[in-house]
Amino acid sequence: MAALARFGSVCPRCAANGLEVNPPFISYYFQHPWSIGVPIFCLIVLQRASLPLVRNKFLGVAALVFSLALLSLSQAVLFVMTVIAIGLAEVWNLARYRHGQAVVVLLGLGISLLIARWLGGFFVSGPFPPVGAQLGGGLQVRNFAAPGAVLGQILWDLASFGALLILGSVGLFRVRCDKAFLTMLVALPLVIVNMLRYQYTWDIVKFGTVGFIALAIGAGVALSDLRGWADNRSRNTVCALLIVPLLWQGLLYPFGQLTAYAPESRPRFSVQMIRPYFSAMYPVDPDNSRAVSFLRTHMGASEIVYRTIEKSEPYAVWGGLPTQASVYPADSGNNDSYGLGEAKFVARVQLAAITKNWCDRLTAEHISWVVTDSDDVEINPILERGENKARVVLAKQFGNVRVFRIKQSAL
Secondary structure: OHHHHHHOOOOOOOEEOOEEOOOOHHHHHHOHHHHHHHHHHHHHHHHHHHHHHOOOHHHHHHHHHHHHHHHHHHOHHHHHHHHHHHHHHHHHHHHHHOOHHHHHHHHHHHHHHHHHHHHOHHHOOOOOOOOOOEOOOOEEEOOOOOOOHHHHHHHHHHHHHOHHHHHHHHHHHOOOOOHHHHHHHHHHHHHHHHHEEEOOOOHHHHHHHHHHHHHHHHHHHHHHHHHHHOOOHHHHHHHHHHHHHHHHHHHHHHHHHHHOOOHHHOOOOOHHHHHHHOOOOOOOOHHHHHHHHHHHHHOOOOOEEEOOHHHOHHHHHHOOOOEHHHOOEOOOOOOEOOOOOHHHHHHHHHHHOOOOOHHHHHHHOOEEEEEEOOOOOOHHHHHHOHHHOOOEEEEEEEOOEEEEEEOHHHO
């Protein structure tokens, strides 16, 4: 059962018992928060393990605090799980072993939370409406009353983690340093992804990705011990048979992604956005690339740019700019993926309909920039109307690509 589930999870978006499985860990490297956050997370794990060896405890904890603060700007899931896991591990060390270092580390965790709140990033506050469900965060407790629900969830775990779940757990039992911390990094994500669901999207599986990393550490420990045990051909064969299912998913996943890549008919905002990793040229022309570079240096932190949906991908993905198309629909289709309200979602989607009051609707959605070209035959006349000259300013032009600034205070 485990082998079949594991071998079936190589494709980009697979399902086990009707539930989409967590894709391989390598897939998250195509998401910038993870590609930046994972190295910082690994640094924190090393800093946490080296604390007993550091002579100056103050400097050691200070370095840990600053790394956690940096992680809060990079990857919120990693930050939250790491802080909770370290906190629980230190409480355990304080209660059982009376380690004085635990008090200092707990104090450092509190300071890192304050710094993360001060820095903003993922934890910036605003007048956002509550998204409902438990804790006002769109979370719901999974219902296991239905027949086969428990078995289905077990199949999901096997399909998502495969052999790593077993071998990694064995390795964690043999860890000599930071066993409590690493165990928490596995247990907490597994409890979250198995007991809770996010009512708008499937992204709660990203908590399980934290467990991938901790289980990989445990698997490394287990394989290291097996290396000393494998002193003949039969034992070496056993080790090889254990390594194959561990490497299977990660090695085949990129090839699975490549088979889904078709430059001639690539849908927008799809898995085919990986093109920059397999080509020296991103699908954006020089005029749009210069417009993106201009906006990156002139847009404010809370400003949004409007670009027609079919041409917005380079601005959102290549340029990292917030666009009106960055609001993705929830699984239900009638709300956005953050649960900010059906009315707001509909208003943002309806911006594609160009009407006489279009500039007013842009301002109501806090959109301060508009990029057009000669193909935008409906938008250009609206922006060039005489009554809009006081509020719409041509900021820059690159070939036939024009960048307009909409003055929010003009209303």
